[in-house]
Amino acid sequence: MNWKVFITGVAAGAAAGHLINHYLLEPKTISGDVILENVKEAFKKEGPIEGSWIQLKKQHYKKFAMDTFVYHGGITAIRDGEKKQFEFIADATTGTVIDVYLT
Numbered sequence: 001m002n003w004k005v006f007i008t009g010v011a012a013g014a015a016a017g018h019l020i021n022h023y024l025l026e027p028k029t030i031s032g033d034v035i036l037e038n039v040k041e042a043f044k045k046e047g048p049i050e051g052s053w054i055q056l057k058k059q060h061y062k063k064f065a066m067d068t069f070v071y072h073g074g075i076t077a078i079r080d081g082e083k084k085q086f087e088f089i090a091d092a093t094t095g096t097v098i099d100v101y102l103t
Contacts, residue, residue, distance in 0.1 A: 032055070
């Protein structure tokens with residue numbers, strides 16, 4: 001067997017393995033803008049909203065066994081004839097809203 005061919009094959013396999021691991025297997029994060037649009041759509045089902053915001057910088061979040069990165073955001077909505085402020089925390093990897101609370 002030719003050693004040059006063997007070394008080239010090993011290098012190509014290692015490079016392919018690295019690329020597959022980096023681009024396909026590592027968890028991807030969802031854009032903060034997409035998460036905000038999803039939260040707004042959910043709030044619109046219960047009534048009108050007046051404004052919204054989201055911090056586009058992910059923050060580390062640890063509570064009990066949950067250890068992840070999250071986005072923080074807020075919605076101003078009309079509920080029971082009054083303007084109310086809600087804030088939410090959404091998982092950056094799945095887009096799942098972890099918590100919503102009235103401020």
